[in-house]
Amino acid sequence: MDIDYNQTLDLTGVACPINFVKTKLKLEGMPKDEVLEVILDDGEPIMNVPKSVKEDGHKVLAIKPFGDRFKLYVKKQ
Amino acid sequence: MTDILTEEQIERYSRQIILPEIGGAGQKKLLRAKVLMIGAGGLGSPCVLYLASAGIGHLGIVDSDRVELNNLQRQIMHSTKTIGVMKAESAKERINQINPDVKVYAYNTRLTSENIMGIIKDYDFIVDGSDNFPTRYLVNDACVMANKSFSHGGIFRFDGQAFTIVPGEGPCYRCLFSEPPPPGLVPSCQEAGILGAVAGVVGVIQANEVLKFVLGIGELLVGRLLIFNAKDSTFRIVKIPKDENCPVCSKAPRITKLIDYEEFCGIRAKQK
Numbered sequence: 429m430d431i432d433y434n435q436t437l438d439l440t441g442v443a444c445p446i447n448f449v450k451t452k453l454k455l456e457g458m459p460k461d462e463v464l465e466v467i468l469d470d471g472e473p474i475m476n477v478p479k480s481v482k483e484d485g486h487k488v489l490a491i492k493p494f495g496d497r498f499k500l501y502v503k504k505q
Numbered sequence: 506m507t508d509i510l511t512e513e514q515i516e517r518y519s520r521q522i523i524l525p526e527i528g529g530a531g532q533k534k535l536l537r538a539k540v541l542m543i544g545a546g547g548l549g550s551p552c553v554l555y556l557a558s559a560g561i562g563h564l565g566i567v568d569s570d571r572v573e574l575n576n577l578q579r580q581i582m583h584s585t586k587t588i589g590v591m592k593a594e595s596a597k598e599r600i601n602q603i604n605p606d607v608k609v610y611a612y613n614t615r616l617t618s619e620n621i622m623g624i625i626k627d628y629d630f631i632v633d634g635s636d637n638f639p640t641r642y643l644v645n646d647a648c649v650m651a652n653k654s655f656s657h658g659g660i661f662r663f664d665g666q667a668f669t670i671v672p673g674e675g676p677c678y679r680c681l682f683s684e685p686p687p688p689g690l691v692p693s694c695q696e697a698g699i700l701g702a703v704a705g706v707v708g709v710i711q712a713n714e715v716l717k718f719v720l721g722i723g724e725l726l727v728g729r730l731l732i733f734n735a736k737d738s739t740f741r742i743v744k745i746p747k748d749e750n751c752p753v754c755s756k757a758p759r760i761t762k763l764i765d766y767e768e769f770c771g772i773r774a775k776q777k
């Protein structure tokens with residue numbers, strides 16, 4: 429099942445915690461209830477970013493494998 | 506410049522942008538803020554270093570003195586290299602080295618009843634890190650009259666204190682001490698010993714008050730005098746009520762014109 433999203437952010441090769449900071453800033457600029465797709469590397473990024481996004485009060489809709497990376501879908505709250 | 510954060514700014518401020526209370530919106534508030542530091546000495550040094558590092562976009566520094574060797578024990582913004590340089594200029598040089606985002610305005614002058622209003626009017630918040638009573642009372646009265654919020658900081662030997670004044674909201678410095686002590690009763694700035702780290706603690710508390718004020722978060726030290734004792738490593742909060750008969754901030758103030766008190770250090774004695 430595909431998830432509809434409004435914006436996308438490719439954070440391939442972007443290390444922690446800058447990847448979360450960029451996700452956070454992108455979400456800040458989006459209207460409530462819009463969905464952001466974030467492409468994240470395996471390892472630390474996929475372990476940390478979804479957790480931090482949740483702590484910031486946003487809703488994680490799904491995490492899907494995407495080759496050797498992942499796609500994270502976040503609903504702006 | 507402050508509409509969109511640059512890649513460099515995102516990286517530089519990342520560890521505070523992460524805080525839910527700050528984020529990108531808070532960082533932009535900091536970059537737009539205009540803060541005036543009065544005194545580039547023991548309190549001003551740590552305060553300004555943290556404000557510049559946090560990205561306060563506009564920093565004014567007022568000081569009429571030059572850096573002296575005996576300052577360096579506590580005035581950590583200056584260095585052996587800048588001995589003899591005007592303190593406000595030395596501060597500017599140091600801030601530029603730390604953070605090019607900060608625009609620094611150096612005022613190589615002593616605040617008086619004549620120039621203070623013109624200087625404070627452009628700023629959102631004032632930090633008083635002065636080392637003498639005439640300036641302290643002048644800053645209080647001017648800020649109350651101009652409706653500017655400010656932080657008071659004081660240090661003496663092993664003790665320090667901090668207090669934040671938001672005119673109209675809480676007490677002012679004169680609600681706490683209505684008049685300066687008579688000259689000669691308190692040791693002059695040159696007779697008083699001071700441990701550098703005490704200045705550091707109080708100056709950093711003042712920086713923290715500025716950041717909270719600009720960001721609109723937390724509880725300021727309004728109506729609460731924070732007292733630090735370095736020997737015991739204790740902090741105390743003393744609640745300070747607004748003085749209904751305060752000479753400057755009450756409904757019917759006695760003081761309606763700025764006063765240039767006589768300097769306590771004899772060398773600067775000035776009659777008005």
Ligand SMILES: [Zn+2]
Binds near residue numbers: 676678681753
């Ligand atoms: Zn008062």
